[in-house]
Amino acid sequence: MSFISRGFKGRGRREGAAGRLPPGQYLEHGFPVLSAGPTPHTPLDRWDFTMVGQVDQVRRWTWDEFLALPAETITRDIHCVTKWSKLDSTWTGVSVDTLLDGVETSADYVLAFCDGGYTTNLPLEDVTGGKAWIAYAYEGQPLAPAHGGPARLLVPHLYFWKSAKWVRGLELLAADQPGFWESLGYHNRGDPWREQRYWGDE
Amino acid sequence: MxxxxxxxxxxxxxxxxxxxxxxxxxxxxxxxxxxxxxxxxxxxxxxxxxxxxxxxxxxxxxxxxxxxxxxxxxxxxxxxxxxxxxxxxxxxxxxxxxxxxxxGGWFTWTTQDGGPLLLVAGGSGLAPLMAMLRHRAARRSTVPVRLLYSSRGFDDIIYRAELDRLVSHDPDLAVVHTLTRSQPPGWTGYARRIDGAMLAAVAWAPEARPLAMVCGPTPMVEAVADALVALGHDPGRIRTERFGPTGG
CATH class of the missing domain: 2.40.30.10 (Translation factors)
Incomplete structure (x- = not known):
C-alpha cells in the first residue's frame, strides 16, 4: 500500500483528459516556456540546417531551401518532464524522414545540436517512421523565439526536452552520446508513458 | 557525467x-x-x-x-x-x-564555482537563489554576490529579514530590491520592472565575467536574459530557471 496524503482529494481528474495524460502529468492549457539560458536570436539569413556525422555527404539547407521542402501539419499531445501536458498542439514542419531521404548512413543514434549550445540525443528509430519533425510553425504562426523559433525539433512521443529548441542540425552517430539534460540527471530516453524522467527511472 | x-x-x-x-x-x-x-x-x-x-x-x-x-x-x-x-x-x-x-544539475551553484555571482530573482523565484545565499553564508564564503530582487510590493519580499541580516555583516554581499506594483512611503529604491538600465547599474561589467543565475516568471526571465546579452554578457555565463504562471 502506498502512502496516502492526508486530506488530499485531487481535482485534476475532473478535467477529463481520458487516458491522454501520462503518469504524474497534469493538463495545461497555456504553453509554459522552459530553457536553461538566454533565448538565441539567429537571423534567418544566417540560419541553416545540416545533417552531419556518419553520412555519405553532409546535407545543408538554408532557411529558404528548408521552407521549400515538403511540409506536414500535425496535431499531437506534448508532455514536459516538469509535469505539464498540453493536448492537441498543432505544428507545421518538415519530417525528419524527408531530411533523411537519400542519406546513406550506418548510424543508430542522432544528436540534435542547437543555437546556444543545447544538445539532446535520440535513437535514430525515435526520429524516423513519422515520429519527428523540424517544426517552424505553431498553431499556424511562425514559431516564437521563446518556444524555439525559428525552428525546433519536435518528437512528441518523448518528454519535451527532447524536442530541442533552436535546432540547427542532426549529427548521426554510431554510438549513443548523452546530450545536455541527459548528462545532468535526466533520463536517456524519456518516454512519458513509462515515466522515464530521471537517471535510474525504470 | x-x-x-x-x-x-x-x-x-x-x-x-x-x-x-x-x-x-x-x-x-x-x-x-x-x-x-x-x-x-x-x-x-x-x-x-x-x-x-x-x-x-x-x-x-x-x-x-x-x-x-x-x-x-x-x-x-x-x-x-x-x-x-x-x-x-x-x-x-x-x-x-x-x-x-x-x-537538476544545471541551475546550481556552490562556493567552489566562484564568482562574481549575479543573482536575479522575481517573486518566489528567489527560492533556489536563497539556497545559494544560505550555503555561501554557512561556508563563510567571500565570493562577491549581488542579488537583484523584484517583488510586487514591500510585503511580498520573501526572506526580507534574513536578507537584511545577511547583508548587514557581509561586505561582499549586496541586495538590491525593486518593487514593481506598490512602494511604501519613503521608498527610495527601484520601483519598476527589471530592465537593462537597472542591470547595468547593479551587475558587474561584462569584462568581470559574472556568472548570472536568473529565476522567476517567464517574461521576467526572458527580459533579464535578453538585457544581459545586450549589455555584452556571455550567454554561456547566464543560467535561467523559470517559474511559469502554471505549476499549481
Whole structure:
C-alpha cells in the first residue's frame, strides 16, 4: 500500500483528459516556456540546417531551401518532464524522414545540436517512421523565439526536452552520446508513458 | 557525467514546520529519511496521493542550504492550483509528504564555482537563489554576490529579514530590491520592472565575467536574459530557471 496524503482529494481528474495524460502529468492549457539560458536570436539569413556525422555527404539547407521542402501539419499531445501536458498542439514542419531521404548512413543514434549550445540525443528509430519533425510553425504562426523559433525539433512521443529548441542540425552517430539534460540527471530516453524522467527511472 | 545512475526513490518526509513567508508564500521544513544532500539550486518532486489512488506531482525548489539539518521548500500558493493549496492550507507539522530528489544539475551553484555571482530573482523565484545565499553564508564564503530582487510590493519580499541580516555583516554581499506594483512611503529604491538600465547599474561589467543565475516568471526571465546579452554578457555565463504562471 502506498502512502496516502492526508486530506488530499485531487481535482485534476475532473478535467477529463481520458487516458491522454501520462503518469504524474497534469493538463495545461497555456504553453509554459522552459530553457536553461538566454533565448538565441539567429537571423534567418544566417540560419541553416545540416545533417552531419556518419553520412555519405553532409546535407545543408538554408532557411529558404528548408521552407521549400515538403511540409506536414500535425496535431499531437506534448508532455514536459516538469509535469505539464498540453493536448492537441498543432505544428507545421518538415519530417525528419524527408531530411533523411537519400542519406546513406550506418548510424543508430542522432544528436540534435542547437543555437546556444543545447544538445539532446535520440535513437535514430525515435526520429524516423513519422515520429519527428523540424517544426517552424505553431498553431499556424511562425514559431516564437521563446518556444524555439525559428525552428525546433519536435518528437512528441518523448518528454519535451527532447524536442530541442533552436535546432540547427542532426549529427548521426554510431554510438549513443548523452546530450545536455541527459548528462545532468535526466533520463536517456524519456518516454512519458513509462515515466522515464530521471537517471535510474525504470 | 560519469556518475552511476541510481534511482531517485520516493520517500515519505515528515513536515517539521510550516512557516508563512508572505501572504501568498510559505516554507515547509521537512525531515527526509535517508536524504543524501543537495546542491544549492536543485529541486524536488512532490507527489500527493488521494485515498482512491489518484496522484498529482509538482516540482519545488529547495531553499535551504545543504548545510542545514532539514530541507526547506518554499511554495507560492496558486489559487487555481491543485498541489500548492494543499501544501499551504491542509498540511500540518507531523504530516507525511512524499517526495524524491534532488533533481537538476544545471541551475546550481556552490562556493567552489566562484564568482562574481549575479543573482536575479522575481517573486518566489528567489527560492533556489536563497539556497545559494544560505550555503555561501554557512561556508563563510567571500565570493562577491549581488542579488537583484523584484517583488510586487514591500510585503511580498520573501526572506526580507534574513536578507537584511545577511547583508548587514557581509561586505561582499549586496541586495538590491525593486518593487514593481506598490512602494511604501519613503521608498527610495527601484520601483519598476527589471530592465537593462537597472542591470547595468547593479551587475558587474561584462569584462568581470559574472556568472548570472536568473529565476522567476517567464517574461521576467526572458527580459533579464535578453538585457544581459545586450549589455555584452556571455550567454554561456547566464543560467535561467523559470517559474511559469502554471505549476499549481
Amino acid at each position: 560519469g556518475a552511476v545512475p541510481s534511482r531517485l526513490s520516493w520517500r515519505v518526509a515528515t513536515v517539521r514546520a510550516v512557516q508563512p513567508e508572505t501572504q501568498r508564500v510559505l516554507s515547509l521544513v521537512l525531515d527526509v529519511p535517508g536524504w543524501d544532500g543537495h546542491q544549492p539550486g536543485q529541486h524536488i518532486d512532490v507527489r500527493l496521493t488521494a485515498a482512491d489512488g489518484y496522484q498529482a506531482q509538482r516540482s519545488y525548489s529547495i531553499s535551504s542550504a545543504p548545510e542545514d539539518p532539514a530541507i526547506t521548500i518554499t511554495v507560492e500558493r496558486l489559487d487555481d492550483g491543485e498541489v500548492s493549496p494543499y501544501l499551504a492550507d491542509v498540511l500540518r507539522p507531523g504530516d507525511g509528504l512524499e517526495l524524491r530528489g534532488p533533481i
